[in-house]
Amino acid sequence: MNDVGHGEHAPPHVSFVELVLVHGIGRQRPRETLLRWAEPLVRRIDWLAGDEASARLVAVDLDVDLDPRVVVATQVADDSGAERLVEVTITEARWAEAFPGIGRGETFVWGLSFLRRTIARLGGFIARLLVQMMLDVVALPAWAAARTPVPRAVWTILLLPLSVATAVATLAALVILGLALAALLLAGYAALILVGPVLLIPGVSRVLGPIVELVVEFIGDAAAWTRRPVRAAAMRRVVAEALDEAEGRLERAVAANGGEGRLVVLGHSQGASIAADVLFNRPDGRRPPRVDSLITVGAAVTLLGRARWSGAAQDLPAMENPVVGWSRHEPPVRWSNFWGVFDPFPSGPISTTAVNRLHRWRESFERTTPRRSAPGPEERPVLNTGWPFTEHLAYAGNIPQVVDPVARLLLDLPTPAADPHASLRRIRHSRGVRALGLQRMLVLALSATVLMAGPPLLGPVEWTPPALTDLLGENAAWIVAAVALAVLGLWINEALWRQHAARIAWRRVPRPPRLWLGGLVYRAILLAMLTTSAALSWRGAAPGLLAGAVSLVLLVAPHVGRLPRVAPARRVTPRQPARRD
Numbered sequence: 001m002n003d004v005g006h007g008e009h010a011p012p013h014v015s016f017v018e019l020v021l022v023h024g025i026g027r028q029r030p031r032e033t034l035l036r037w038a039e040p041l042v043r044r045i046d047w048l049a050g051d052e053a054s055a056r057l058v059a060v061d062l063d064v065d066l067d068p069r070v071v072v073a074t075q076v077a078d079d080s081g082a083e084r085l086v087e088v089t090i091t092e093a094r095w096a097e098a099f100p101g102i103g104r105g106e107t108f109v110w111g112l113s114f115l116r117r118t119i120a121r122l123g124g125f126i127a128r129l130l131v132q133m134m135l136d137v138v139a140l141p142a143w144a145a146a147r148t149p150v151p152r153a154v155w156t157i158l159l160l161p162l163s164v165a166t167a168v169a170t171l172a173a174l175v176i177l178g179l180a181l182a183a184l185l186l187a188g189y190a191a192l193i194l195v196g197p198v199l200l201i202p203g204v205s206r207v208l209g210p211i212v213e214l215v216v217e218f219i220g221d222a223a224a225w226t227r228r229p230v231r232a233a234a235m236r237r238v239v240a241e242a243l244d245e246a247e248g249r250l251e252r253a254v255a256a257n258g259g260e261g262r263l264v265v266l267g268h269s270q271g272a273s274i275a276a277d278v279l280f281n282r283p284d285g286r287r288p289p290r291v292d293s294l295i296t297v298g299a300a301v302t303l304l305g306r307a308r309w310s311g312a313a314q315d316l317p318a319m320e321n322p323v324v325g326w327s328r329h330e331p332p333v334r335w336s337n338f339w340g341v342f343d344p345f346p347s348g349p350i351s352t353t354a355v356n357r358l359h360r361w362r363e364s365f366e367r368t369t370p371r372r373s374a375p376g377p378e379e380r381p382v383l384n385t386g387w388p389f390t391e392h393l394a395y396a397g398n399i400p401q402v403v404d405p406v407a408r409l410l411l412d413l414p415t416p417a418a419d420p421h422a423s424l425r426r427i428r429h430s431r432g433v434r435a436l437g438l439q440r441m442l443v444l445a446l447s448a449t450v451l452m453a454g455p456p457l458l459g460p461v462e463w464t465p466p467a468l469t470d471l472l473g474e475n476a477a478w479i480v481a482a483v484a485l486a487v488l489g490l491w492i493n494e495a496l497w498r499q500h501a502a503r504i505a506w507r508r509v510p511r512p513p514r515l516w517l518g519g520l521v522y523r524a525i526l527l528a529m530l531t532t533s534a535a536l537s538w539r540g541a542a543p544g545l546l547a548g549a550v551s552l553v554l555l556v557a558p559h560v561g562r563l564p565r566v567a568p569a570r571r572v573t574p575r576q577p578a579r580r581d
Helices: 032-048 104-138 140-147 152-158 160-199 204-227 229-257 270-280 322-328 354-365 399-411 422-458 466-472 476-506 515-537 541-559
Strands: 014-022 055-061 069-077 083-093 260-268 293-297 334-340 378-382
Touching (some): 014 270, 032 399, 204 229, 270 293, 270 322, 378 399, 422 515, 515 541
Parallel strands (some): 014 260, 260 293
Antiparallel strands (some): 055 069
């Protein structure tokens, strides 16, 4: 094998690092996962090297037939101040091409239970977030009284309208959430059940066929992992071989040049489940690859679990929960689990049981440390996009909360606590994502309000072109206005966020960004328009006052409430039962 990069002009103090990427669910184009992660990681490694050093691309080989890889080297200082060279080789394990896909019918039958579990987990997780935010607002009087000479009773009276408005808004949000998820579940069931007969209609297959095949390819891999043990074994074998090859390259590089070597695995989505299974579930008794660190992002470990055999074989002691296998693994492996707050696939942390996952969640979100601790990897809740439909694929774009910690781990740099600006950078990123998601919802709500309230209040628009009226009906102008408002509003929102996020991620000193005020003003404009619409639609003072109070809560919502924190890793102790989830 051509060991590109390792050993070229290596200084006496050198560290060799192999990063193996394991892609997630769905078919991936060659080199797609490699480039998605290598680009931000190489740039962040160069950024972490500082102004006096820089990263050097030793080799970039993207030929599929020649084992694609990216090799980057940079000079960093260790804790003692001594300079050392770190050479990182990034490769990918492409398991999706190791087996033929399963049939459409079996995929859709499996998808019925998968859809129900995913939506139920997402609903429960978002509901916990909403209730936690409400409790943070209710606790404001105690927080203010502890920091000011004003008694708590006075603060309670002053903040009572805010507390009531928050409770009303939370209740309304929970009702809307329940209705929306129920509608989504019914629509998904209908689509999965009716897609087969619908494709038999002449002409429909030509239009919907490619879309259906794309869906089958996407969720068919998960179905194969959980229902087809031979295909699951093929997935594991690809990952195991990639790790064995990386381990061999490290051994040869260290033998030729001295220094030290570390093997790191980064698995996304289903790839995280496969990687954890390869490392911590070895029923064959073979030695797993000597991995130093496992990084899981958007891990579907608790959603998909391990590969399941039908019958009594699934109760074999070797088929362990990955947390149990990780706790017993020798030598110990560092496991960091990154999960998006709005990502429906992981829907929270990893542990041995559903109850223990809830305890791990509380450890990240509650103000006080829970009295009961639970085992699990290091949990790092992150905010990517604030949108469940895009959160799962956006980890590689989250520089402050995902890429930066991964790059520091590869370089073996001190924890971000040594950077006085790292905490401020993460806080501003998190609150910015909250504002991004909220403003996206406000734009869509305003667009729907224009469509529903415009015709009753103002009537049809007379200047509507006849052709448009024939196509969309008498309210064609309002439909066009609602769509245009949604497109323009979402574009403005994303433009503000892109500039805001870039300044947070790449400035050495994250000064207060000017666009924060722009986001606040933008949110205030959207809320003012929605409040005015509510006042015009529902006569009387009470609806207007209620809408105004809710708008006030939403205006400050992104900047109220505690942010999730990192929960430390805890292994299963001998006294804890080794239960499977």
